[in-house]
Amino acid sequence: MSKMQKEHTLTKNQQIVFDLVEKSSEPLKAYSILFNVQKKGIKAPLQVYRALDRLVEIGKIHKIESRNAFIACHNSSCQVAKATAFSICEICEKVTEISSAGLSKYLTNFKDKDGMKYSKYNLEFFGLCKKCR
């Protein structure tokens, strides 16, 4: 484990939800997660949302805001989930996390007209993926 990354031991529900999201090749929606973890004893939406909230907080997963869906983090450099970028195919809905040092550097250092600097950002690109073009 990296020295820089704080260790977060996942609780039971968090682990169950994370395992599912992590295994998935596509972003999962909260109620789809709920349906799929009911056999593991999670019965209510709130149990899922609480686990998701915490997992987002510690950067293990990200929320795709335009889709209300969750995807595991595949970018070791966004450990605290403060700088996220995704590409989304508008046909097949495939979502990929973008790991670009240049992009991340540009946005992290971006200052607006008032000189305001931001502590966090989320960027979603839309277009057609290779397959769908």
Add this chain to the structure above:
Amino acid sequence: MSKMQKEHTLTKNQQIVFDLVEKSSEPLKAYSILFNVQKKGIKAPLQVYRALDRLVEIGKIHKIESRNAFIACHNSSCQVAKATAFSICEICEKVTEISSAGLSKYLTNFKDKDGMKYSKYNLEFFGLCKKCR
């Protein structure tokens, strides 16, 4: 009217919804819009959502995805709503549309590892606004 911008005559419901969003100093949520236009004869959520969808499509308003709220476009350069950027204060929830030629140019030209270029993006920055700092 700019030569570049296509003229879109708004229909009755679209105009009612747009007028409200346009007057507002903060992003409005769909059901808050509904409540506020009931005196104008709009009675159902769907009427609001249809107007919002169309207004977003033609670039008169934008959706703040992380807040499920809508704000009028204040950026003459994003006429077709394909390149949007906002700053969001995490305390007071003030939202401002960012107009930065540099940012817009950088993102519009951004290509990922596979050389994929995108037709659209939405960027949301989070931090504390002047007042809340």
Add this chain to the structure above:
DNA sequence: CTTTCTAATGTTATATTATTACATAACGTT
């Protein structure tokens, strides 16, 4: 080991956001 504190869990109910389905009306074009 037991008290205390905190975080996580369990459970029910409900709030909020958004869409499906279908019927009708308005409008431009031929």
Add this chain to the structure above:
DNA sequence: AACGTTATGTAATAATATAACATTAGAAAG
């Protein structure tokens, strides 16, 4: 006038998310 298209009206319901409150589990201190 007939036709196709877009907008509207309406009811019902689906999908997403949170409030409120009770209970349990685990860590830390004495």
